[in-house]
């Protein structure tokens with residue numbers, strides 16, 4: 001299976017309404033601090049929070065808990081689900097008759113009186129292809145797992161693919177050396193991810209290059225970058241994107 005995007009949002013034959021807003025995706029390998037930073041960001045911005053781990057199919061959870069790394073095939077459906085979940089959250093914000101996740105509203109846009117719709121999510125998003133799926137690359141057709149899916153021509157400069165031209169996807173990549181994350185995951189209690197998974201995630205990792213993926217902000221989270229500093233830096237990334 002690969003990420004044939006399910007038609008998002010509704011199953012009717014109606015054209016989906018164009019949405020607008022921002023999807024902030026906090027990324028990086030296991031233990032880099034995605035949940036810590038994204039939960040804070042969502043609270044601070046008063047927008048819904050999507051914990052990517054909660055959208056894995058049972059089979060993926062079982063594999064990870066057994067220390068078996070996920071393959072591309074294991075991840076395609078999960079990534080499409082996350083993309084759709086992000087859009088659904090924006091749709092709920094733009095349609096007050098739909099139930100919301102919480103009483104959280106949207107980010108006040110300093111440029112106008114209208115609040116901007118937004119959602120924060122976590123996802124390891126280790127490879128560029130994975131990030132493209134989250135950006136809205138619906139037309140991915142790998143001939144096998146080893147191939148790179150082709151993506152439709154949309155600009156990574158502002159991540160607004162043709163199907164949802166007003167939805168802006170932004171990534172915050174939390175960067176730390178492998179040995180630091182091995183230590184963090186090793187000392188974490190009660191979590192299904194094992195240390196060996198950190199190694200396999202670094203083996204898969206394709207770090208974003210600024211010139212190729214300008215919609216990715218990189219924050220260092222290794223030694224000397226404590227969570228308080230990283231939280232402030234993440235809020236600053238969002239605020240400056242909204243005012244630029």
Ligand SMILES: Nc1ncnc2c1ncn2[C@@H]1O[C@H](COP(=O)(O)OP(=O)(O)OP(=O)(O)O)[C@@H](O)[C@H]1O
Nearest residue numbers: 029030031032033034035036184193221225226227
């Ligand atoms: N900047 C940081 N410096 C030191 N420790 C941190 C930092 N950020 C998070 N941590 C700690 O590292 C551990 C992993 O954090 P967290 O669960 O947020 O990572 P994660 O990326 O969501 O992990 P996973 O992908 O496995 O769900 C936690 O114990 C957290 O308190």
Ligand SMILES: O=C(O)[C@H](O)[C@@H](O)[C@H](O)[C@H](O)CO
Nearest residue numbers: 029030052053070124125193
């Ligand atoms: O891409 C992957 O291999 C996995 O999905 C993970 O990244 C987990 O979801 C997460 O990190 C759990 O701790």
